[in-house]
Amino acid sequence: MSAEPTATSEKTQAAAPARAARQRPVTRYWQAVGAIAWKDLRAEIRSRELINSMVLFTLMTVMVFSLALELDSDARQNVVAGVLWVTVVFAGMLGFSRSLAAEHDRGSLDALLLAPIDRSALFFGKMIGNLLFVLVISFVLMLLLTVMFNISLIEPLLVVMLLLGSVGFTTIGTLIASMSVHARARETLLPILLLPVSLPLLISAVRGSAAILNEMPSEDWLPWIQLLAVADVIFLAAAYSLFGFIVEE
Amino acid sequence: MAYPSQRTRLLQGLTVATVVLFAIALYLALFWVGPERTQGEVQRVFYVHLGSFLGAFLSFTATVVAGIAYLRTRHPKWDTLGLASVEIGLGLSAITVITGMTWAKPIWNTWWTWDPRLTSVAIMWLAYAAYLMLRSGIEDPERQRRFAAVYGIIAFASVLFTIIIVRVRPDTIHPVVAGPTQADPTGSFDVTDRIRDTLFFNLFTFAVITAVLIWHRIRLENLVQRVSRRKMELLAEL
Numbered sequence: 001m002s003a004e005p006t007a008t009s010e011k012t013q014a015a016a017p018a019r020a021a022r023q024r025p026v027t028r029y030w031q032a033v034g035a036i037a038w039k040d041l042r043a044e045i046r047s048r049e050l051i052n053s054m055v056l057f058t059l060m061t062v063m064v065f066s067l068a069l070e071l072d073s074d075a076r077q078n079v080v081a082g083v084l085w086v087t088v089v090f091a092g093m094l095g096f097s098r099s100l101a102a103e104h105d106r107g108s109l110d111a112l113l114l115a116p117i118d119r120s121a122l123f124f125g126k127m128i129g130n131l132l133f134v135l136v137i138s139f140v141l142m143l144l145l146t147v148m149f150n151i152s153l154i155e156p157l158l159v160v161m162l163l164l165g166s167v168g169f170t171t172i173g174t175l176i177a178s179m180s181v182h183a184r185a186r187e188t189l190l191p192i193l194l195l196p197v198s199l200p201l202l203i204s205a206v207r208g209s210a211a212i213l214n215e216m217p218s219e220d221w222l223p224w225i226q227l228l229a230v231a232d233v234i235f236l237a238a239a240y241s242l243f244g245f246i247v248e249e
Numbered sequence: 250m251a252y253p254s255q256r257t258r259l260l261q262g263l264t265v266a267t268v269v270l271f272a273i274a275l276y277l278a279l280f281w282v283g284p285e286r287t288q289g290e291v292q293r294v295f296y297v298h299l300g301s302f303l304g305a306f307l308s309f310t311a312t313v314v315a316g317i318a319y320l321r322t323r324h325p326k327w328d329t330l331g332l333a334s335v336e337i338g339l340g341l342s343a344i345t346v347i348t349g350m351t352w353a354k355p356i357w358n359t360w361w362t363w364d365p366r367l368t369s370v371a372i373m374w375l376a377y378a379a380y381l382m383l384r385s386g387i388e389d390p391e392r393q394r395r396f397a398a399v400y401g402i403i404a405f406a407s408v409l410f411t412i413i414i415v416r417v418r419p420d421t422i423h424p425v426v427a428g429p430t431q432a433d434p435t436g437s438f439d440v441t442d443r444i445r446d447t448l449f450f451n452l453f454t455f456a457v458i459t460a461v462l463i464w465h466r467i468r469l470e471n472l473v474q475r476v477s478r479r480k481m482e483l484l485a486e487l
Contacts, residue, residue, distance in 0.1 A: 183386035196376035
């Protein structure tokens with residue numbers, strides 16, 4: 001329980017001499033964000049419980065999709081973008097609920113809230129931690145689908161798409177998971193709350209990725225990338241202004 | 250806190266006026282206005298279709314306003330408005346979808362198609378259904394109100410998505426009656442006078458219906474709270 005606040009203060013102290021002369025709030029804000037993301041990452045590197053289950057879940061989902069849809073090579077080309085994103089969304093949801101539920105159950109969320117930092121710094125720290133997991137999953141999935149579906153997914157444009165999609169999805173996911181963690185049936189409530197609000201994001205991501213993978217001209221995928229970028233900005237702004245109200249107590 | 254009797258009478262009067270308005274609006278839509286040139290009689294459902302969507306839009310806008318006001322003032326009355334407007338909005342958007350389906354069957358030869366507009370309305374409906382799930386999932390009343398306000402604000406993204414999508418996507422088959430689209434960037438509103446008058450009268454009627462229904466729902470919620478308070482008092486006396 002005490003690990004989290006210590007991680008924050010260690011980080012602050014280590015950087016203190018360099019920053020002592022000009023303690024500008026901007027720097028300290030991002031230090032706090034980095035400290036929280038880093039502690040999540042370090043805890044995960046040591047325990048590896050979340051990433052192992054997420055990667056296994058990803059493998060199984062891809063298996064289920066290929067068996068359930070009985071994909072031949074033509075069908076694979078058409079559905080690969082959908083399989084990619086649905087798997088990212090489901091694996092991501094596993095991660096979001098775990099990341100905040102663990103914090104809530106151990107009581108360490110209260111300790112984090114006591115830290116003298118901006119509440120939104122706490123949110124962005126958590127969100128960056130979650131984002132790293134989602135990006136690892138996306139990367140694993142790209143390799144996996146390239147091998148198993150025999151379609152090359154390793155394209156720079158698709159990476160941009162994955163980055164934009166993951167940022168938006170993780171932002172709204174972390175925000176909603178921080179609410180659903182207080183509910184009675186939190187595991188069922190998170191998908192119910194998260195899917196409708198993130199569906200516009202998912203639709204844009206799937207359509208855009210499909211257009212890129214089918215090597216369509218740029219006017220077929222550029223609007224989707226723009227839409228994703230706009231959605232990201234809206235969700236980030238919403239999360240920045242609303243997270244403080246969620247973790248008020 | 251008893252309900253002021255003059256307010257009750259005002260609400261009763263408004264309700265009667267709304268019923269009369271709705272009867273006139275239906276008469277205009279079903280008899281007074283002529284059948285549309287290409288679609289025929291089935292086009293008459295459009296007045297209720299657009300009207301109920303306007304009502305849903307106004308309700309969900311009220312949810313956002315109530316959410317922001319609640320987070321600022323922390324007065325429970327704003328939460329009651331939020332709950333009332335979500336429920337009324339859900340009902341009205343269900344009417345939008347059902348009237349849309351009855352129109353789509355003869356015109357598109359299918360009840361439902363995964364057109365961007367239809368998809369986005371379905372998403373909108375699900376988002377507000379999720380709002381009610383969130384409320385029932387949280388027990389602590391203060392936290393319930395706070396989370397509901399936050400989610401009510403977030404869910405409005407799906408309403409904006411519904412309105413914007415037909416104007417930016419060229420592949421939708423859903424008609425856009427007024428305003429700019431991809432196919433027609435300048436926008437137009439080219440209808441006969443009777444259709445225009447009927448439409449505006451229906452839109453006005455549905456705006457009034459929405460407001461009156463929300464008021465009724467708020468009143469009901471206040472009564473529910475009064476009854477449960479009274480119950481607690483009685484239990485305390487025992």
